[in-house]
Amino acid sequence: MSSVYINSASCISVQDTLNENILQNLTPESSVQMLKAIEPNYKEFIPPAMIRRMSKTVKMSSVASHYALQKAGITQPDAIIVGTGMGCSQDSEKFLKNVIDNNEEFLTPTFFIQSTHNTVSGQIALALQCHAYNFTYVNTSSSLEFSLLDAQLQIKDGEAENILVGSTDEQTGRTMELYCLHNIIKKEKDLPADYLHSTTDGVIWGEGASFFVVGKNKTETSYAKLTDIRIINTLELNETQDFIQDFLKKNNLSARDIDAVILGFSGAATSDVYYTEAMNIFPASALLYYKHLSGEFNTASGFSTFLACHILKEQQIPEVMMVNGNTKSEVKNILLYNHLARHDHSLVLLERV
Amino acid sequence: MSQKIAITGMGIISSIGNNVEENFISLQSGKHGISDIQMFETRHAGAIKTGEVKLSNEELIQKLQLDEDNNVTRTSLLGMVAAKEAIESAEISEINGYRTGLISSTSVGGMDITEKYFYSYENFPEKQKYIDAHDAGNSSLAIAGYLGLKGMVSTISTACSSAANAIMMGAKLIKNGVLDRVIVGGTDSLSKFTLNGFNTLMILTDSYNTPFDNDRKGLNLGEAAAFLVLESEEIVKKENKKVLAYLSGYGNANDAHHQTASSENGQGAFLAMQQALKISGLAKEDINYINVHGTATPNNDLSEGIAMIRIFGENQVPEFSSTKAFTGHTLAAAAGIEAVFSILAMQNGLIFPNLNFTTKMAEFDLTPVTELKKKDINHVLSNSFGFGGNCSTLIFSKS
Numbered sequence: 001m002s003s004v005y006i007n008s009a010s011c012i013s014v015q016d017t018l019n020e021n022i023l024q025n026l027t028p029e030s031s032v033q034m035l036k037a038i039e040p041n042y043k044e045f046i047p048p049a050m051i052r053r054m055s056k057t058v059k060m061s062s063v064a065s066h067y068a069l070q071k072a073g074i075t076q077p078d079a080i081i082v083g084t085g086m087g088c089s090q091d092s093e094k095f096l097k098n099v100i101d102n103n104e105e106f107l108t109p110t111f112f113i114q115s116t117h118n119t120v121s122g123q124i125a126l127a128l129q130c131h132a133y134n135f136t137y138v139n140t141s142s143s144l145e146f147s148l149l150d151a152q153l154q155i156k157d158g159e160a161e162n163i164l165v166g167s168t169d170e171q172t173g174r175t176m177e178l179y180c181l182h183n184i185i186k187k188e189k190d191l192p193a194d195y196l197h198s199t200t201d202g203v204i205w206g207e208g209a210s211f212f213v214v215g216k217n218k219t220e221t222s223y224a225k226l227t228d229i230r231i232i233n234t235l236e237l238n239e240t241q242d243f244i245q246d247f248l249k250k251n252n253l254s255a256r257d258i259d260a261v262i263l264g265f266s267g268a269a270t271s272d273v274y275y276t277e278a279m280n281i282f283p284a285s286a287l288l289y290y291k292h293l294s295g296e297f298n299t300a301s302g303f304s305t306f307l308a309c310h311i312l313k314e315q316q317i318p319e320v321m322m323v324n325g326n327t328k329s330e331v332k333n334i335l336l337y338n339h340l341a342r343h344d345h346s347l348v349l350l351e352r353v
Numbered sequence: 354m355s356q357k358i359a360i361t362g363m364g365i366i367s368s369i370g371n372n373v374e375e376n377f378i379s380l381q382s383g384k385h386g387i388s389d390i391q392m393f394e395t396r397h398a399g400a401i402k403t404g405e406v407k408l409s410n411e412e413l414i415q416k417l418q419l420d421e422d423n424n425v426t427r428t429s430l431l432g433m434v435a436a437k438e439a440i441e442s443a444e445i446s447e448i449n450g451y452r453t454g455l456i457s458s459t460s461v462g463g464m465d466i467t468e469k470y471f472y473s474y475e476n477f478p479e480k481q482k483y484i485d486a487h488d489a490g491n492s493s494l495a496i497a498g499y500l501g502l503k504g505m506v507s508t509i510s511t512a513c514s515s516a517a518n519a520i521m522m523g524a525k526l527i528k529n530g531v532l533d534r535v536i537v538g539g540t541d542s543l544s545k546f547t548l549n550g551f552n553t554l555m556i557l558t559d560s561y562n563t564p565f566d567n568d569r570k571g572l573n574l575g576e577a578a579a580f581l582v583l584e585s586e587e588i589v590k591k592e593n594k595k596v597l598a599y600l601s602g603y604g605n606a607n608d609a610h611h612q613t614a615s616s617e618n619g620q621g622a623f624l625a626m627q628q629a630l631k632i633s634g635l636a637k638e639d640i641n642y643i644n645v646h647g648t649a650t651p652n653n654d655l656s657e658g659i660a661m662i663r664i665f666g667e668n669q670v671p672e673f674s675s676t677k678a679f680t681g682h683t684l685a686a687a688a689g690i691e692a693v694f695s696i697l698a699m700q701n702g703l704i705f706p707n708l709n710f711t712t713k714m715a716e717f718d719l720t721p722v723t724e725l726k727k728k729d730i731n732h733v734l735s736n737s738f739g740f741g742g743n744c745s746t747l748i749f750s751k752s
Contacts, residue, residue, distance in 0.1 A: 011750075018385050034479065080607075085488060085490060086422040086488055087489065087510065092546075094544065095550065096464075096467070096468060096471060097471075097700065099468070099545060099546060099549045100468070100471060100678075104394060104395060104396045104397065104545065105396070105582060107549055107552075107553040108553060109550065109553040109554045109613075110552060112549070112550035112554070113550075113612050113613050113740070114552070114612070115550070116460070116510075116512050116739075116740045116741060117460065117489060117510035117511070117512075118510060118511040118512055118739070118740070118743060119612070119741060120740055120741065121511075121528075121741065122607070122612060122741025123612070123741075125607040125609045125741070125742060126609050126610075126611075126612070126742065128609075129609050130609055131606050131607050131608070131620065132606065132607065133605050133606065133607075134511070134606075134607040134609065134742070134743055135511060135518055135522075135605070135739070136509065136510055136511050137507055137508065137509060137510075138488070138489040138490050138508045138509070139490040139506075139507055139508055139512040140488060140490035140491060140494060141490075142507065143490070146507045149531075150525075151526045153526070153529055153531075156529060156531070157525065157528070174471065175487075178474055178482070178484045181474060181475060181481060181484070182481050182484040182485065184485070186485070187415060220452055231505050231506075231507035232495050232503065232504060232505065232506075233455075233493075233494055233498075233503065233504065233505070234494075234497075234498070234503055235503075239598075260423070268632065270569055277602065281647050289533070298490075305626070341492055343583075344490070344494075344506070
């Protein structure tokens with residue numbers, strides 16, 4: 001796969017990621033069941049009447065995509081590709097509640113209209129008056145990775161040069177209650193969570209939006225080269241190492257060439273074993289984790305991709321992310337490995353530009 | 354297109370049949386599938402008609418021989434039926450024998466179960482397994498699991514153009530050598546959520562939908578699933594595969610006009626058709642038949658008609674029909690359903706009729722094909738447009 005470049009990155013998350021000095025100001029959190037994204041002052045970006053109507057995922061995406069385009073100096077992207085696990089969860093829930101509470105009577109269409117999974121990509125297109133290619137991927141855990149892959153294909157096929165790629169997910173009241181009920185979210189008695197050596201299942205749930213401009217050409221604003229992506233729906237634990245080794249081999253790399261590996265440790269004992277298995281391949285690499293900073297959610301890898309971009313650009317690894325003591329004088333190649341509850345395993349390879 | 358993508362298998366379940374053969378018989382005999390709602394609880398039963406698959410979840414589970422402890426929702430059940438038929442029709446015995454993927458699509462995912470137990474899951478411990486099955490991505494994972502597929506699995510959800518985009522992405526993955534083989538399409542079950550959503554938008558007809566008719570009153574919703582198997586030229590040659598048809602062009606564009614309504618000049622539709630023609634390398638005169646989006650809403654048919662005239666020219670629009678009077682609008686699955694119908698049209702040299710049409714629209718001189726018509730068809734253009742301004746066009750060519 002031919003390389004493309006990540007020419008800007010913007011993120012709204014549980015951390016203060018819209019601010020400066022991101023890598024210096026990361027604070028872990030392990031004692032609550034849910035983590036909320038820090039919201040910017042939307043008034044600077046969105047008319048007040050619209051702020052009230054828009055759900056959190058649309059608002060976060062609106063701001064993050066605005067910054068991503070601005071930082072890359074792009075006014076009209078050649079494509080808009082968005083990944084989301086749960087889509088417009090808040091509006092879906094509101095409409096569903098109305099349907100049930102009012103016994104299918106006296107309904108208004110606003111929440112339904114906004115409940116569609118592609119509302120975010122559609123709203124961005126509408127705001128930019130952008131008629132270009134517009135896709136939305138909704139996978140359990142690989143929505144951003146498919147969006148990046150699609151961007152790579154669009155560029156390779158000569159259909160686009162600068163693409164807005166993003167991922168976004170929001171929390172919703174009832175869905176979070178159901179996640180607690182079904183032990184997707186960690187029981188209160190099992191908190192604080194031990195992200196690296198957990199003996200219990202369940203995760204701390206987060207939310208956020210990350211947007212990037214993926215370009216054909218390296219520019220002054222480039223953060224990283226997006227070298228390759230691999231995605232698989234399911235994997236046996238004992239296949240993990242082969243899955244990773246095959247991917248490295250295809251890219252003419254060995255484990256030693258990978259300076260940092262960003263692993264998706266979530267504090268869910270049963271599924272985190274994949275990361276432990278993966279660690280064994282990389283005795284010399286800096287091993288990093290991040291979900292203690294972002295929470296787990298369907299597009300949590302948007303946050304780690306954003307951090308990886310900053311690590312490559314600033315050549316600095318925040319201590320709060322380190323799993324082991326390995327440090328590197330230069331961070332050239334970063335491998336990201338993620339899955340959610342054993343579904344949708346993905347590998348993303350980024351290189352310093 | 355530098356490489357035409359071979360279609361080697363197809364499968365479908367809709368309100369007019371549980372497989373390709375049954376759908377084909379209904380299309381030929383003019384037997385539509387629009388009926389009163391029987392399969393889910395709603396106060397609109399008896400008032401609003403839909404294209405419902407008259408098999409309960411239990412019957413579908415039985416048909417698929419799933420374990421009793423499964424947590425598969427209706428969207429995935431329908432998807433499994435269609436995907437299985439597609440695999441069988443492509444004569445694939447070893448699903449992971451090549452780098453194989455599944456790009457599916459859905460708009461509702463597991464909503465049919467969620468809306469039943471949304472407030473009461475606490476009281477039904479045995480139903481809590483469905484909490485995991487709500488998200489759209491889960492439906493594709495379930496279908497892939499059922500097929501024993503291990504590889505790239507993804508879901509596209511761009512409302513009513515979803516399956517077209519899944520087919521498009523599948524083609525790109527093969528064209529770029531990322532995959533050798535990919536199952537593409539979509540699935541959507543009916544739900545109270547969707548029915549009420551469209552009802553509040555006031556775009557549902559109280560009767561039978563009449564696409565491209567001057568007096569059209571709106572759409573009937575439907576439920577369905579359909580999948581195609583796309584394979585690389587190398588596999589086709591190596592395995593001497595029978596090719597049902599080729600995907601020769603595709604295009605996606607955004608109308609950027611309104612979250613739900615289409616623009617007056619059909620800009621998104623125009624751009625999607627233009628892009629698909631460009632990629633196919635075909636001239637517009639090469640298109641012998643258009644399977645239009647034709648939802649029978651006042652807004653869609655007008656906008657789509659104008660876009661077709663802009664592309665093909667006044668009095669030069671190829672023969673066209675909407676098959677939504679047969680199946681209803683099956684949302685994320687629609688482009689998959691219509692891909693199967695487009696292939697059947699080419700294979701059998703038949704244009705399936707646009708049912709329920711009586712009066713030409715006042716705004717332009719466009720009359721759909723209203724009777725089953727014999728015609729040699731080499732290239733079909735198929736449109737699908739969705740909320741969020743999402744407009745997609747596919748072009749299929751005879752093998």
